[in-house]
Each structure stands twice: as C-alpha cells, then as structure tokens.
Amino acid sequence: MTSIGNSDARVRIGLEIHCQLTALRSKLFCTCPADYRGKEPNTNVCPVCLGMPGTLPLLNRRAIEYAMMLALVLNCKIPSRITFYRKNYFYPDLPKNFQITQYNAYEQASVGVDGVVELDDLDGSSKTIRIRRLQLEEDPGRLAYDGSIDRSNYALVDYNRAGVALVEIVSEPDFNAPNEVRLFLNRLASILEHLGICNPALEGAVRCDANVSIGEQARVEIKNINSFKDVERAVTFEITRQRSLAARGIEIRGETRHWDDARRITVQARAKEEEEDYRYFPEPDIPSIVISSKDVEAIKASMPELPHARVERFVNVYSLSRDTAKILVGEKHLADLFEASIKYYDNARSVANWIVTDLKGYLERYDDGGGDGSSSSSNSVILAKVTPKHIAELAMLVDSGKINRATARQILQRVIATGMLPSAIVQSINVDMLSNKDELASIVDKVIEEERKAFMDALSNEKALNYLLGKVMRYSNGRADPKLVLSMLKERVIGTSKTGQ
Amino acid sequence: MVGVEEVRHLAHLARIGMKEEELRLYTEQINEILTYFNMLDELDIGNDIEPYRMSREYKAMRDDIPVAFSAGNALSNAKNVKGRFIKAPKMG
Ligand SMILES: [Zn+2]
Numbered sequence: 001m002t003s004i005g006n007s008d009a010r011v012r013i014g015l016e017i018h019c020q021l022t023a024l025r026s027k028l029f030c031t032c033p034a035d036y037r038g039k040e041p042n043t044n045v046c047p048v049c050l051g052m053p054g055t056l057p058l059l060n061r062r063a064i065e066y067a068m069m070l071a072l073v074l075n076c077k078i079p080s081r082i083t084f085y086r087k088n089y090f091y092p093d094l095p096k097n098f099q100i101t102q103y104n105a106y107e108q109a110s111v112g113v114d115g116v117v118e119l120d121d122l123d124g125s126s127k128t129i130r131i132r133r134l135q136l137e138e139d140p141g142r143l144a145y146d147g148s149i150d151r152s153n154y155a156l157v158d159y160n161r162a163g164v165a166l167v168e169i170v171s172e173p174d175f176n177a178p179n180e181v182r183l184f185l186n187r188l189a190s191i192l193e194h195l196g197i198c199n200p201a202l203e204g205a206v207r208c209d210a211n212v213s214i215g216e217q218a219r220v221e222i223k224n225i226n227s228f229k230d231v232e233r234a235v236t237f238e239i240t241r242q243r244s245l246a247a248r249g250i251e252i253r254g255e256t257r258h259w260d261d262a263r264r265i266t267v268q269a270r271a272k273e274e275e276e277d278y279r280y281f282p283e284p285d286i287p288s289i290v291i292s293s294k295d296v297e298a299i300k301a302s303m304p305e306l307p308h309a310r311v312e313r314f315v316n317v318y319s320l321s322r323d324t325a326k327i328l329v330g331e332k333h334l335a336d337l338f339e340a341s342i343k344y345y346d347n348a349r350s351v352a353n354w355i356v357t358d359l360k361g362y363l364e365r366y367d368d369g370g371g372d373g374s375s376s377s378s379n380s381v382i383l384a385k386v387t388p389k390h391i392a393e394l395a396m397l398v399d400s401g402k403i404n405r406a407t408a409r410q411i412l413q414r415v416i417a418t419g420m421l422p423s424a425i426v427q428s429i430n431v432d433m434l435s436n437k438d439e440l441a442s443i444v445d446k447v448i449e450e451e452r453k454a455f456m457d458a459l460s461n462e463k464a465l466n467y468l469l470g471k472v473m474r475y476s477n478g479r480a481d482p483k484l485v486l487s488m489l490k491e492r493v494i495g496t497s498k499t500g501q
Numbered sequence: 502m503v504g505v506e507e508v509r510h511l512a513h514l515a516r517i518g519m520k521e522e523e524l525r526l527y528t529e530q531i532n533e534i535l536t537y538f539n540m541l542d543e544l545d546i547g548n549d550i551e552p553y554r555m556s557r558e559y560k561a562m563r564d565d566i567p568v569a570f571s572a573g574n575a576l577s578n579a580k581n582v583k584g585r586f587i588k589a590p591k592m593g
Binding site: 032033042060064083091092144149154156157270279 | 566584
C-alpha cells in the first residue's frame with residue numbers, strides 16, 4: 001500500500017459522513033416535502049415526523065434506491081434483507097425521543113456493508129479505504145437559540161428538517177493523513193453529483209464526523225464538522241493537538257470534541273451516551289425490506305454514468321489528457337459545461353483547456369471558501385452566468401487568432417459581469433487583435449523611434465526586445481498580437497545589424 | 502434481575518428524576534415483571550423456529566410523492582412556543 005502526501009502510518013483517521021438525499025421530493029418516512037430550506041419554522045411537518053402517538057411511518061422506496069446506488073458505487077455488499085432500528089436518546093431535536101436508523105450488531109442489516117474505495121491522486125499513487133457500512137436514517141430537527149448559545153437558557157426547536165432522508169457512510173480508520181481525507185471527500189462529492197442524489201453545495205447537505213488516534217493512544221471523536229472543506233482543517237488541528245500533548249508527556253483522553261468553525265479549533269464536548277445506552281431494537285412499525293439480486297441488478301442498470309467511466313470516455317472519445325479529464329470530472333458542473341460547450345465548438349481539447357485553466361483559475365481566485373463540496377456559493381453564481389456558448393466562443397476567438405489569451409481572460413470577466421456573449425463584447429470594446437502587419441508597423445516604428453537606446457541594446461541582447469514589446473502592447477491597448485510584434489521587432493533588429501546602422 | 506443502580510441509570514437515560522424510595526419501588530416492580538418473562542423460557546417451541554419478523558418486497562414501499570400536511574397548525578397543541586419555534590430545555 002503506497003501512501004499519498006505526508007502520510008504517517010501511526011495516525012489513523014476514520015470518517016462518519018452524513019449526506020442528505022436532496023434529490024428526494026418527500027421525507028424518509030412521511031410525505032412531507034423533503035425541501036425544508038427557507039421555510040417558516042415548524043411548517044414542514046406532519047403527525048408522523050412530529051412523532052405523534054399512533055402514527056405509522058411509511059418508507060420512501062426511492063430513498064432505498066438512492067442509498068443502494070451509493071452503496072454499489074462504494075463497492076459495498078447489499079444484504080438480502082435490510083432492517084430499521086430505533087436508537088433511543090433524549091434530545092430536543094428528536095421529536096420521538098428515538099431516531100429510526102439501522103444497526104448491524106445482530107445481523108448485517110444496513111443498506112450496504114464491507115465496501116472499498118481505491119483512492120488515487122493525480123500522481124497515480126493509490127491506497128484502499130474500507131467502508132464499514134452505509135445506512136439510511138432520519139435527520140433530526142434543528143435547534144436555534146435566542147442570542148448566543150451560552151446566554152440563552154432554553155433552545156428553540158424547528159422540526160422542518162426532522163425526518164429528511166440521510167445516508168450515513170462509516171469508514172474504517174484507514175486514512176493516515178488529512179489530505180487523504182480531502183481526496184476521499186472530493187471523490188465522494190463528485191460521485192454524489194454524478195448519481196444526482198445529493199447536492200453537496202446546499203447548506204447542511206453533507207456533514208462529517210471524524211475520529212483521530214495516534215499510535216496506541218486513545219481515539220478522539222470530532223463532531224459537528226458542517227462542510228467537507230472543514231474536515232481536513234479539523235483533522236489537521238486535532239493531529240497537531242494530540243502530538244503536542246504527547247510531546248509534553250500528557251496522556252490523550254478518549255473523548256468527544258466539537259469543531260468550532262469560527263475559531264477553527266476543536267473543543268471538548270459534553271459526555272455522550274455510550275453505545276449500549278441507545279438500547280437499539282428493531283423498529284416494529286417498519287417491516288424488514290427484502291432485496292433480491294434481481295432488484296440489485298435493476299438498480300445497477302438504472303445508474304447514470306459515474307466519474308470513473310466519464311474520465312475514460314473523455315480520454316478515449318475527446319483525446320483529452322487523463323489529468324485534464326480528471327479535473328473536469330472532479331467537479332461535475334465543469335464536466336457538464338465542457339460537454340455542452342463542445343456542441344458549439346468541436347475543438348474539445350481547446351474547450352477543455354479553457355475550462356480547466358482559465359475558468360477554473362478565475363473561480364479559485366473568487367472562491368469565498370464557504371459552501372461545500374466542490375463549488376462555493378459565489379462560484380455557483382459565477383457559473384450560472386457562464387453558458388456553454390460563452391465558453392465555446394471564447395475558445396473559438398482565441399484559436400482563430402482574433403484575440404489573445406490575456407484579452408480573452410478580460411472578456412471572461414465582462415461575461416461574468418454582464419452575461420453578454422464574447423463576440424458582442426469584442427465588438428463593443430473593439431478588442432479585436434491587431435494582427436494586420438501594416439497597422440502594427442506604424443506602432444512598432446513609433447516605439448523604436450522613442451526607445452532608440454533600448455533598440456540598440458536589443459541588437460546585442462535579445463532580452464531588451466521584451467521591453468520594446470511591452471511598449472507596443474501598451475500603445476495598442478493590449479490589442480496587438482504579441483507573437484507577431486515580436487517577430488516584427490526581430491526583423492527590424494536583423495535589418496539594422498545587416499545594414500550596420 | 503436488575504438492581505437499583507441499573508434502574509437509576511435507566512431513569513437518567515429517560516431524563517426522569519426519581520427519589521431513592523421510588524427507585525427501590527420500581528426496581529422491585531420491574532423484577533416482578535421480569536419474572537413473568539422467565540415463564541416464556543419454559544415454553545417448548547421446538548428448535549427449528551425462526552424468529553418471526555414481518556418482511557416486504559422493497560418495491561412495495563411508498564412512492565416518493567410529496568404531500569404537505571394541511572390539517573391544521575402543527576403547533577396548536579404545543580404549550581411552550583416562541584414565535585413559530587417550540588421552546589425546549591437547553592441541553593448542557
Ligand atoms: Zn412529516
């Protein structure tokens with residue numbers, strides 16, 4: 001097993017990831033709409049998700065299908081019979097005082113068990129992450145506080161989210177470094193997007209707990225990490241904290257800590273119940289669900305194209321480099337933009353390079369670090385404005401030599417600001433590249449005239465040409481084709497040396 | 502058989518406050534109830550009986566069609582409300 005980055009075999013990290021099945025239209029056990037976001041508190045509820053006595057939970061079939069898809073992608077086995085359990089605990093966000101979830105202590109009864117994910121980075125090294133189980137469960141409600149949590153003496157409960165379908169993925173502690181965790185979560189975000197079952201960019205749609213231990217020391221759980229991006233930070237902080245304790249000879253306590261995303265540290269949390277205190281027992285209101293191998297085959301057949309296959313297709317059909325294909329597919333919206341853009345302009349490599357270098361570079365500069373998964377919220381605003389037609393036109397304008405790359409990048413900014421098509425912007429600001437030799441000649445001559453000394457230097461030192469080139473670019477307001485200008489300057493230099501002026 | 506300490510722990514998990522004499526009383530009652538269950542162990546049910554659990558084909562489950570609940574205000578029976586929120590004790 002090779003490792004990635006600054007991996008340390010003594011460091012062991014395991015993940016517990018919760019993904020809301022945001023593509024579902026109704027909750028897991030009742031018909032309340034699954035989209036609770038932006039609604040007035042306690043308006044998206046019914047007697048079932050409020051846990052009223054005498055109500056009967058009815059399982060959403062599509063939730064099982066989505067969970068099975070994810071289990072299959074993570075190479076899990078799917079038991080022939082899956083069962084729901086009650087996990088009993090008292091907390092105000094849980095209206096029934098138990099959560100309907102799954103449990104594997106008596107039998108393998110969760111949607112998926114014993115999966116494996118091959119983690120490979122762009123350098124081609126790889127390692128295997130084992131998935132212990134994948135299960136379906138209901139999301140609890142949400143707690144709010146009057147003012148700060150410390151000063152308020154009660155909690156305000158909103159049950160709109162209660163009963164929304166969650167998939168929980170539990171990994172073995174197979175990660176040895178924080179960057180492996182990041183690679184895995186990026187991969188998972190891309191899989192979720194490609195399956196179309198969860199939109200990781202939605203606030204709270206993906207959450208993660210992590211456990212960290214070093215060597216023989218006790219294991220520390222970190223709860224409350226509310227974005228994939230923060231998991232790497234939280235784990236890095238925790239490893240550093242444990243190492244510095246160990247360096248001072250202080251024993252590490254097995255405990256639960258919370259990730260404080262404002263201060264970017266982990267803090268000690270209240271002692272939670274022990275596993276046996278949850279008094280799990282089979283949920284009597286929901287039958288065991290029988291899943292045949294035929295059902296599994298049907299689900300497999302219904303699955304959309306997955307990231308791995310899409311990379312292969314991009315390489316084989318469009319002759320993209322594997323690295324470029326992986327970057328595109330790593331963020332589904334980029335891959336989608338690529339495929340839509342080449343319908344307008346069929347130079348696939350050119351379009352791909354545009355998205356991977358220029359557009360992605362722009363997005364990274366404007367990334368607000370918020371949001372989640374693959375793209376931040378401000379990025380999605382930008383991406384909403386850049387259409388396939390925009391990308392196709394930009395690539396086409398550059399390839400045809402009408403504008404240079406630097407100008408094209410400026411045009412991209414105007415596209416984002418105005419939504420105008422690049423060809424229209426080119427006309428409106430007259431940035432058509434000056435590629436007419438006669439037009440350029442007058443500017444070149446003017447510069448040589450003004451910068452006589454630099455020109456004479458250029459006779460013996462070619463580097464001085466860059467200074468002259470810069471001048472020409474400035475006089476032409478950046479419209480000159482730099483390659484052409486350089487060759488014209490060289491011609492003048494050679495001409496001058498020959499005539500001995 | 503259960504002891505007073507186990508019942509005290511259960512009371513804590515259920516967030517029920519109990520006095521010492523109540524704990525003793527309930528421990529006694531719970532043990533009485535458990536002895537009834539012991540009678541089940543004496544039943545002869547043979548060896549080849551699988552524990553019965555209802556099961557259904559997954560295809561028989563509910564379609565994913567949202568229907569919002571509209572039969573009134575879900576908060577109308579809640580005693581402690583603030584605006585549209587339900588007030589609950591803060592957990593330490
Ligand atoms: Zn409901």
